[in-house]
Amino acid sequence: MATTDATATTDLNLRNLPDPRGEILNVIPAEAVVTVAECATSWCKVTYDGTEGWAYSPYLTASLDNQEPVVLYDNVDRFEVKQVDVNEDDRGRAAAVGGLTGGALAMSVLGGPAAVAGGLAAGAILGGGSVPEKTVTYVVSNPSPPVYVEGEVVVGAGIPQEVELVQVPDSDFRYVYLNGNPVLVDQDRQIVRVIR
Known part of the structure; x- marks a missing residue:
């Protein structure tokens, strides 16, 4: 598996965990390029400006063979990005930070990159x-x-x-x-x- 470059479609938090409760390490500006190392569910481990963390992949796009950019989340297999399971320790740390169980995350923000x-x-x-x-x-x-x-x-x-x-x-x-x-x-x- 290889790394791939992707572009943020909007200002996007770079977090220490693949979870919305993870600490925000940096903000990836809209149109900035990140290097994607691996993805877990809807989060990808990326490097931006020397900082490695997790970004929400529905707001990352990449081009395959100089074609029109596509949403990375929908095309992880096509980019041959390594797919990993979310570490249970990370889930536990995220739940402790947010003071919530996984069930509290049943609601989702509405809309994705297209919206x-x-x-x-x-x-x-x-x-x-x-x-x-x-x-x-x-x-x-x-x-x-x-x-x-x-x-x-x-x-x-x-x-x-x-x-x-x-x-x-x-x-x-x-x-x-x-x-x-x-x-x-x-x-x-x-x-x-x-x-x-």
């Missing part, structure tokens, strides 16, 4: 600069209980109905601390900004 790309193309996703700084300050100063769901926190992804959101006073925004990041959400439950 996020479609929202960007349609102009449906609010630019991060359009959020007033007082809104960001309020969210950072008033943390909500953390919620962990399967998937990764990216602009354009949707929040499941089961996740309780907190209203920002005098604002159209709501927020939640999701998978280790505070996120601002619009009226359609779509993430419009990840506060890092």
